[in-house]
Amino acid sequence: MTRGAQGLVRTAVVVRAGAAPLWWLGLFAAGIGLLPGGLTGRRIGVLAGAVLFFAVAVAVAYCRRRRYERLTRGASRAGRFDVLQDRGVTVRNWRRGHRWWLVLAFLAALGSAFAVPAAGGMALAGAGAGLWWKAAWLGRREHRDASLVWVRVDWLGPRAGAPVGKQVKGYRVTGTAAGDAAPGGARRR
Incomplete structure (x- = not known):
């Protein structure tokens, strides 16, 4: 990288990266969680x-929206020499950094099935749905403002942390044609 250049990653892609694993692991855990009767029974579970x-989907979707809005309002234009990270690289980095958390969440959802069948898995799937909802909200904002929102890679840390964490000082914006992801973090068609 040239002097003054930064590596940038799409905010919506980071948010959306955890949606699919949480959704599918949650559905799988809920399906397996229906097998044991549990303490409460299947119907109550x-x-x-x-x-x-x-409840989890709404909580995840609306959590920290004000911080996203505040950082987006104060965003500066990306520099000419800033390097935009590919969508696939971002998703892979997020999933590698969080793989043990995903495994632990899956095992906790399976373990909770012995008390309340399927409830833990459905909560995990709700977290995935909430992340998709939040990414869609970010995509609508990007579409409305006609600019894509990016965050510096080094502010996310080695585990690809939250794009609104304490270490994030601000966002950068580009035009809608930049990068390989559509507004909201989906693959560009």
């Missing part, structure tokens, strides 16, 4: 899981 699914 599924009803509790449905409530947890929606």
Whole structure:
């Protein structure tokens, strides 16, 4: 990299990176969680899981929105020599950095099935749905503002942390044609 250049990663891609693993691991854990009867029984477990699914999805989707908005309002233009990270690299880095957390969450969801069948898995799937919802919200903002929002790679840390963590001081913006991901972090068609 030239002097003054920064590596940038799409904010919406980082948010969206955890959605698919959480969703599929949650559905798998909920399916397996239906096998044991549990302490409460399957019917109560599924009803509790449905409530947890929606509660977790809403909590994840709306958590820290003000910080996203504040950082987006104060965003500066990306420099000419800034390096934009590919979507695939971002997703791979996030999943590698969080693989043990994903395994632990899956095992916890499976373990909770012996008390309340399927509820833990449905809560995990709700977290994935909430991340998709948040990424879609970010995509609507990017589409409305006609600019893509980026964060410095070094501010995310080695485990590809949250794009609104304490270490993040501000965002950078580019035009909508930059990068290989559409607004919201999905693959560009």
